Amino acid sequence: MLSKQFIQQIVRLDPSSATHHECRHCGYSVEKDVDECPQCGSQEIAAYNLE
Ligand SMILES: [Zn+2]
Numbered sequence: 001m002l003s004k005q006f007i008q009q010i011v012r013l014d015p016s017s018a019t020h021h022e023c024r025h026c027g028y029s030v031e032k033d034v035d036e037c038p039q040c041g042s043q044e045i046a047a048y049n050l051e
Contacts, residue, residue, distance in 0.1 A: 018051040 022029045025042035036043050 018049060020048045020050055021045055022048070 019032060020029070021032050021034065022045070023037035023039060023042050024044035024046040025037060026040045028037050028039035030037060030045060032047075035045055037045065
């Protein structure tokens with residue numbers, strides 16, 4: 001379960017965006033314009049709106 005503290009940490013790391021992008025396969029965090037995970041090569045990038 002994601003804690004509120006964890007979400008606030010993400011927002012602090014990327015204050016320009018309220019959306020968090022991560023690989024749906026391995027959970028690796030990626031930039032918003034990345035469409036392939038640099039960690040595992042998966043093209044399933046999930047976007048979470050934190051607003
Ligand atoms: Zn991945």
